[in-house]
Amino acid sequence: MQIILLERVEKLGGIGDVVTVKDGxxxxxxxxxxxxxxxxxxxxxxxxxxxxRIEADNATRRTEAQAEAKTLDGVSVTLIRQxxxxxxxxxxxxxxxxxxxxxxxxxxxxKAQIVLGKPIKAIGLYDVKVAxxxxxxxxxxxxxxxxxxxxxxxAQGVDVMAAMFEQDTAGFTEDFDPNAEPxxxxxxEAAAGDAASTEASDExxxxxx
Numbered sequence: 001m002q003i004i005l006l007e008r009v010e011k012l013g014g015i016g017d018v019v020t021v022k023d024g025x026x027x028x029x030x031x032x033x034x035x036x037x038x039x040x041x042x043x044x045x046x047x048x049x050x051x052x053r054i055e056a057d058n059a060t061r062r063t064e065a066q067a068e069a070k071t072l073d074g075v076s077v078t079l080i081r082q083x084x085x086x087x088x089x090x091x092x093x094x095x096x097x098x099x100x101x102x103x104x105x106x107x108x109x110x111k112a113q114i115v116l117g118k119p120i121k122a123i124g125l126y127d128v129k130v131a132x133x134x135x136x137x138x139x140x141x142x143x144x145x146x147x148x149x150x151x152x153x154x155a156q157g158v159d160v161m162a163a164m165f166e167q168d169t170a171g172f173t174e175d176f177d178p179n180a181e182p183x184x185x186x187x188x189e190a191a192a193g194d195a196a197s198t199e200a201s202d203e204x205x206x207x208x209x
Contacts, residue, residue: 002039065133092119
């Protein structure tokens with residue numbers, strides 16, 4: 001389907017461009033969201049008659065978005081969630097959760113502006129794009145952790161899961177005797193075994209009362 005863009009659409013074009021897109025994309029997204037018009041003769045005349053106003057409205061929205069971007073760019077939000085020992089969340093962090101977290105800090109965002117390819121399902125730090133306007137986007141940091149202390153560690157660059165794994169395995173060491181043949185016990189264990197055998201033999205050979 002050929003359409004006339006009413007605003008800039010990433011990877012398609014800018015205001016007034018006539019482009020060809022898949023019918024489903026046009027019907028399900030571009031047309032109902034007033035991002036485009038069908039490219040027929042009557043719509044071309046309507047667009048040209050209103051081009052100046054459309055471009056002026058776009059410029060106003062872009063200016064407002066640029067002002068909001070200055071307060072939002074580089075912002076970090078922390079979400080505390082329950083998770084397993086492997087860091088997998090019991091549930092997930094979705095667009096709605098991010099909007100609520102940002103709005104709680106007085107940022108003007110809505111669900112349509114959060115660009116999240118798929119829900120967040122594990123603890124960690126994530127960069128999430130926020131498209132405030134077709135021509136203005138910023139990145140916010142999302143810190144998903146099981147506790148405020150864990151979130152602080154992640155914010156400082158600590159890999160929480162790697163640190164936990166190292167802590168769990170730190171107490172496990174294997175005795176090593178460099179002189180032992182393959183399959184032999186280390187000297188300390190062999191000596192303990194010999195002592196136990198000697199003690200058992202002594203008990204067996206002792207006179208019975």
